Amino acid sequence: MKKLLLCAVIAASPLTAMAAGGHGPAGCGLGTEVIFKQANEWHEHVLAATTNGTSGNQTFGMTSGTLGCADAGGPLASGVDLFINDNLEQIAAESSAGEGETIAALSELIGIDAKDEAIFKDALKTNFDSIFASSATTSNEVYSALIDMMNKDVTLAKYLG
């Protein structure tokens, strides 16, 4: 039936769990997402997407980037954690090629100057195995590994707050 919708519909359930809990140590929005979700979860996400799945909490909460909790004050700008959490798979895929819109967005969100974007993307490619160690790597681990990577890079270290 849902296939027949003229427009999308908000179903309140699917993402609430993420919004409500699972705050990792690295930041408020950071959950326990893994790079590749199980297929059944994927399936739910496909359904959720068809019905425009989102929680009311998220709708304007995202705008302030807080989701009801204060900024964690980590070394990266606020919102980076949420972005990683939400785009983990795409970030992994693009990192392996060292090229792509999602990692360019990540670079911009971290505050990396346009001239250093290529260095950031190359670093993701070079350090792929240490950032994305396995398919069970969580967004928390990716976040920490990203900071490690930037710390070790002469050019990128200055973007850590």
Place this chain on the structure above:
Amino acid sequence: MKIIALIPTLLCLFTLLTSTKVISAEQPSSQKFEERLKNLSKEPEWLDLLHYHRIGLIAPYQSQADDPAFFLSPTGKHDPLSELNATLDAFLNKQENTLSIQCQFPARLHWLKEKLGQSFFPTYECKEFDDWFKKIDAKALTLIFPAAYLNSPSSMFGHTLIRIDRLSGKNPLLDYSVNYAANADPDDNELVFSYKGLAGGYPGVFTILPYYQKVKEYSFLESRDVWEYELKLSKAEVDQFIRHTWEIRNTYFDYYFFDENCSYHLLTILDAASPRLRLSDQFKLTAIPADTVRAISESNLIGEARFRPSTLSLMKGMLDQASSSVREAAKSLVNPTKDINTTLKPFSQIERAQTLELAYQYSRYLSVRKKQESKALSQRSIALLSARSKIAVKKVYQPYPKPEFRDDQGHLSKRLEARFGVDTSAHSKNERYTQLGLRLSYHDLLDPIPGYIKGAKLEMFNLQARHNLNTDQTRIQSLRLIDITSLSPRNEFVTPTSWRVSTGLKRPDSAPNELSAFLSGGAGLSYQWGEQLFYTLINGELDIDNDIDKGFRVGTGPRIGWLTQHSRWSAKIEANYLHDIVGAEFKEQNVSLGLSLNVSKNWQLRVETEYKQYFSEQSKTKNYDNLNAVSVMYYY
């Protein structure tokens, strides 16, 4: 969030307190000023800000906002002047509430200041709004139109949203997007869900989400290509759009799928952003997203259009570019036991990267389709990416080509049809007839293909009335309420099921004098060679009518067909066989050929011929019919 929840209560209290007061402007009671206000309240911009629109045939002219908190006057929904007075009242009163109300309605305030002077109202700082406005950081607006997706013809109806492009950033994924959708109750079952959706039982709300969330939904989860249209608006119009979005952010509008839907309400907020826009008024009965895109396009608002291919399209693009040995290797590499290095050995660096990228996409496709055990596949996916990261070369595939036609550049969605035909049957003389057809939406397999997906058909409400020239009688020939076909070709990588479903009223061959209700559906496979699509389906059909023996019949049987679709013409040959399994006994078989020629974007000529045989136990007759018809289609 809690503060926002309190605002309706505050507003109600405040309205009670102030509704009897007169305006405390310089000349509050002067007749001239009252006249001025009367005129202001009739200005389209004020009416747009209050969402006064008429939709439907019998609806009264009033605001479509269904949320009492959106109005400062108790009669604001019906009376724009009283709402204007109440708004002025609230903005002018130097009470604590004035601040919150000014901050609540920045677009109204902005417009009234333009009309009455910048210093007409006391000025307050609205920290919450100002912070939000800065965060949105609007430079321009982009209309987002997710295109129809393969194997889901109903997605042709689509969805639209607006992306707010930032002034300071360049990556569109980090922009925000404004989206209007029904806030459905997740506990409702699907029947309640569709009923409430059609009847306005759900509140529709505007939401603001990062654009990457929407890209994720469309590109990665739904595999849906997206069109992005730059909107040619001034900065002042963009700013007013943002202010108005703030005003309605917590306002609900009853949601109706066919008219007051996502696309319609996006038009109403665009209208509110500028006096030069009157987009929503064109939609009186239905607002199909593609048509609303056309309306925006016809108002010369669209600048550049960009195309964002979905992951499935990207995979298709890879398959088109990869050599057959790369394809073969990529397919084998999703098997977790296959050694990656050995498989890649014979290839060049570029081919290795191509193989790994294709294999990765394919592994994700299999995971979503649950074709393989997921944990091992996930491990394989990350291993493929790891191997890819060791190859220095970056871009190994050409970007996916932008389609020649956009979804909004196809034929219009309603269709009028005039047909002349001759039926020759074994038991009667040649029956000559003229036939008029009206279809409210949307596209069939022989309609002009530019802007539509190949192999997909979606029709809703198709009424055919026939005038028999021999007997001089006119009658309804058929009424198809829903008719959907999805012929989605399979290849070595993607394996979708083709399917169809149709329901309505028709005249069965065995009882042509009666309109019978029918429900029919089928599933099968399609394959494509070049421009030729071949398909085979197993069909089932239920017919119900008191004139059929036993009142009903159920039949089943195969359908095979060939379809080719080109920008100027299309052709289809199809054969059906249907045999009873329950109910009245019957047997039907037919072969048909259809050929269509596109005269222009919205005109088409069509020739159809059909030969059919049928046998019904009821009348104990075997019949042969030969049907020939020519028709003219007009899309509007």
